[in-house]
Amino acid sequence: MRATLLHGPRDVRVEQVPDPVVRRPTDAVVRVVASCVCGSDLWPYRGVRPVREPRRIGHEFVGVVEEVGSDVARVAVGDFVVAPFAISDGTCVHCRNGVHTSCVHGESWGSADRYGDMVDGGQGEYVRVPLADGTLVVTPEHPDDALLPHVLTLTDVMGTGHHAALAGGVRAGSTVAVVGDGAVGLCAVIAARRLGAERVVAMSRHEARSALAVRFGATDVVAERGDEGAAAVIDLLGGVGPDAVLECVGTKESMQQALDTVRPGGRVGYVGVPAGGPELPVPQLFGANIGVLGGVAPVRAYIEGLLPDVWAGTIEPGLVFDGTFALDEIGAAYAAMDERTVTKSLVLP
Amino acid sequence: MRATLLHGPRDVRVEQVPDPVVRRPTDAVVRVVASCVCGSDLWPYRGVRPVREPRRIGHEFVGVVEEVGSDVARVAVGDFVVAPFAISDGTCVHCRNGVHTSCVHGESWGSADRYGDMVDGGQGEYVRVPLADGTLVVTPEHPDDALLPHVLTLTDVMGTGHHAALAGGVRAGSTVAVVGDGAVGLCAVIAARRLGAERVVAMSRHEARSALAVRFGATDVVAERGDEGAAAVIDLLGGVGPDAVLECVGTKESMQQALDTVRPGGRVGYVGVPAGGPELPVPQLFGANIGVLGGVAPVRAYIEGLLPDVWAGTIEPGLVFDGTFALDEIGAAYAAMDERTVTKSLVLP
Structure with a gap:
C-alpha cells in the first residue's frame, strides 16, 4: 500500500x-x-x-x-x-x-x-x-x-477543543476567551458555545479565521495579542477577565496571554502542545487563584x-x-x- | 495599647x-x-x-x-x-x-x-x-x-485547608493525599473528609501530627517523602494515584511530590505559599492531564x-x-x- x-x-x-x-x-x-x-x-x-x-x-x-x-x-x-x-x-x-x-x-x-x-x-x-x-x-x-x-x-481537533472547554470549566453563562485561531482554537469556540458560554471572545488577527470563529459562535473578536490583547478582552467584558481562557497554541507567549486575560479565580484550559513552553508563573497563579488544567486531550x-x-x-x-x-x-x-x-x-x- | x-x-x-x-x-x-x-x-x-x-x-x-x-x-x-x-x-x-x-x-x-x-x-x-x-x-x-x-x-488555616480541598475537586468518594502536616495540611484532612472523601492519606513522619491527622479522619499515613512517598501512596491505593493531592507546604519539592502522586487526570489543589517555588513541570502536567488549582485562600x-x-x-x-x-x-x-x-x-x- x-x-x-x-x-x-x-x-x-x-x-x-x-x-x-x-x-x-x-x-x-x-x-x-x-x-x-x-x-x-x-x-x-x-x-x-x-x-x-x-x-x-x-x-x-x-x-x-x-x-x-x-x-x-x-x-x-x-x-x-x-x-x-x-x-x-x-x-x-x-x-x-x-x-x-x-x-x-x-x-x-x-x-x-x-x-x-x-x-x-x-x-x-x-x-x-x-x-x-x-x-x-x-x-x-x-x-x-x-x-x-x-x-x-x-x-x-473537535475533541481537543472540547477538552479545552471542559478543562476551563465552561458552563452555561460562562464568559470565555480563546487564544489561538488554528483548527483547535476554532473548535474550542464551538465547544464553548455548545457548553452554554454566553460570551466567547476569539483572539485572532486573521480575517478568514476570525470570520469562521464568528460563524462558530464567537460573540467578539479581539485582534490584539499579549498585554494589549489581555487588556482588550478585559475591557470588552466590562473590566473583568473571562471565567475561562482556552489556550490552544502551546507557546510561552500564548500561555502568558491566557494567564493575563483570565479573571481572578478563573481557569485556563490548555491543550496547545507545549513547544519549549508554556511557562507557568506560579506567584501569578497563586495570587489570583488561577487554575491551570488540560493537557493532551483524551x-x-x-x-x-x-x-x-x-x-x-x-x-x-x-x-x-x-x-x-x-x-x-x-x-x-x-x-x-x-x-x-x-x-x-x-x-x- | x-x-x-x-x-x-x-x-x-x-x-x-x-x-x-x-x-x-x-x-x-x-x-x-x-x-x-x-x-x-x-x-x-x-x-x-x-x-x-x-x-x-x-x-x-x-x-x-x-x-x-x-x-x-x-x-x-x-x-x-x-x-x-x-x-x-x-x-x-x-x-x-x-x-x-x-x-x-x-x-x-x-x-x-x-x-x-x-x-x-x-x-x-x-x-x-x-x-x-x-x-x-x-x-x-x-x-x-x-x-x-x-x-x-x-x-x-481551616478555610485554607478547605480551599485546598475545593481546588483539588474533592467530593464524595474521592481518594486524596495531603502533602504537609502543618496546621493547614491537618485542616485539609478535615476538609477532605467533610466533603466526602473516602480515602485520605496523610503524608507525615511526625508522630503527634500524624496521630492528629488520623483523629481528623485520615484513613492512612505515609511517612516516606519525594519519589518514595509518591510510590508508597500509589501502592497503598492499588496502583493508581489519588484523585486529588492537596499541597499544603509551598516548596518545589512538595509540589513535585504532589504531582508525582496524583493520578492521570487528577488535580493538585495547592495552598502552600510559594517559597521560591513551587515549580511546575509543564510537560508532566500536559502529558498526564494534571490540573493545578488553588492559591491564596479566600x-x-x-x-x-x-x-x-x-x-x-x-x-x-x-x-x-x-x-x-x-x-x-x-x-x-x-x-x-x-x-x-x-x-x-x-x-x-
Whole structure:
C-alpha cells in the first residue's frame, strides 16, 4: 500500500510499504477514507523534533473496517469508524476515568507497538489498529461526502477543543476567551458555545479565521495579542477577565496571554502542545487563584458525546478544513499548513 | 495599647502603639480575644523576607466589636467576630465570585491602608478593621473557652485547608493525599473528609501530627517523602494515584511530590505559599492531564459555611493549637513554631 513517510525537514513522501494485516486477536485493519495533517505533525516536519530515519506519520483518520481479529467484538467488517489520535484499551483504570491518553496499554500511530510491530500512520491507505474495541468508534452509518470532514474532526481537533472547554470549566453563562485561531482554537469556540458560554471572545488577527470563529459562535473578536490583547478582552467584558481562557497554541507567549486575560479565580484550559513552553508563573497563579488544567486531550472519551451533534449538523467543525489534497499530494498538504495558506489540510487516499 | 512588632530576624517584641480608632465610616475597632501565629509569619521572622524597619504583624484574630463607623450595618458593638486574613469589601465582582483575596478594595493587616492609615496587625490588643461589613463575620454567640480555638481557625488555616480541598475537586468518594502536616495540611484532612472523601492519606513522619491527622479522619499515613512517598501512596491505593493531592507546604519539592502522586487526570489543589517555588513541570502536567488549582485562600468566602460545623463540634480544627501563649510571650510563641516544638501557637492578649 501507499503511506506517508517523513524523511527530514520539509520532506514528506508517499511510498510503498507493506500492507497491514491483523497480527493480534484484538487488532483490526481499517481502509482509510479520509485523514488529515495535524498542527503537531508540523513540528517534526519543520525539524523541531529531528527525525533520525524515515518514519510513518499521521494520527487522524476515519475509514472502513476491512478485517478484524478473533477477539474484536464491538467493531465489525464494513463498519465506518472514527480513530482517535491515541490508541487505548477502553478498560483500564485511566480509560475508565476518562483519561484514555494515559491508557496503561496505550500505543501510538506511526511507530512500532510494544511487540515491535508497526502501527501504521493515518496518512496512508490502510492502518493496522491495535486494541480495536477500545480505540475505534463506529458511526451510525457511512457518512456522505458532506458529512465526512465534520466526522473527521472527532479524531482530534473537535475533541481537543472540547477538552479545552471542559478543562476551563465552561458552563452555561460562562464568559470565555480563546487564544489561538488554528483548527483547535476554532473548535474550542464551538465547544464553548455548545457548553452554554454566553460570551466567547476569539483572539485572532486573521480575517478568514476570525470570520469562521464568528460563524462558530464567537460573540467578539479581539485582534490584539499579549498585554494589549489581555487588556482588550478585559475591557470588552466590562473590566473583568473571562471565567475561562482556552489556550490552544502551546507557546510561552500564548500561555502568558491566557494567564493575563483570565479573571481572578478563573481557569485556563490548555491543550496547545507545549513547544519549549508554556511557562507557568506560579506567584501569578497563586495570587489570583488561577487554575491551570488540560493537557493532551483524551478525545476517545468525547467521540460518542459529540458525534450526535456532528451527525445532526448542529455543529460543523469540518469547516476548519480549507484545503483538500490527494494522498499523492501530501507534500502540498503539509506545505499549505506550514505556510499558513490553509488552516487544516484534509487528505483523501 | 500593646501590639507585636517584628524588628528583624527572630526579633519580635510587644510594644506600646497608638490605640486604634474609627477613621472611616466603614471601619470597626475590634478588641482581640485570641490571635495566632501563621506559618507565613515565620518567613519574615526568619529573615527570608527582610524587614527594613519594625513592622506590625499578625493576620489571624477573633474578638469583640468595640466601636463601629456610621456606615457599618452588619456588625454591631458587642458582636463576637471572626476576621479572615484578608480584608475585603464583600461587594466587588471578585468578592461576588468568591475570590475575596482579589477584592478591588482589599487591604492587609499590619500595614498602612490606601489612605496611609495603619491597619493594625492581629497580634495585639485592638485592631482597626477597614471595610468591617465585608470583612467580619459575626458568630451566633460569644464562644466559650473550649470553642474559641476552633473558631479561631476560621480566620485562616481551616478555610485554607478547605480551599485546598475545593481546588483539588474533592467530593464524595474521592481518594486524596495531603502533602504537609502543618496546621493547614491537618485542616485539609478535615476538609477532605467533610466533603466526602473516602480515602485520605496523610503524608507525615511526625508522630503527634500524624496521630492528629488520623483523629481528623485520615484513613492512612505515609511517612516516606519525594519519589518514595509518591510510590508508597500509589501502592497503598492499588496502583493508581489519588484523585486529588492537596499541597499544603509551598516548596518545589512538595509540589513535585504532589504531582508525582496524583493520578492521570487528577488535580493538585495547592495552598502552600510559594517559597521560591513551587515549580511546575509543564510537560508532566500536559502529558498526564494534571490540573493545578488553588492559591491564596479566600477564607472569607468559607466562614459562614464552616462555622455551623465548628459550632456544633462536628469538626475540631482548633486541635491544631498545641501551644498557648500570653501576648507578652510572643517571642516564645514564634520560637516554638520556628523550632517546630508546636504545630501552631495561640496567643491570648
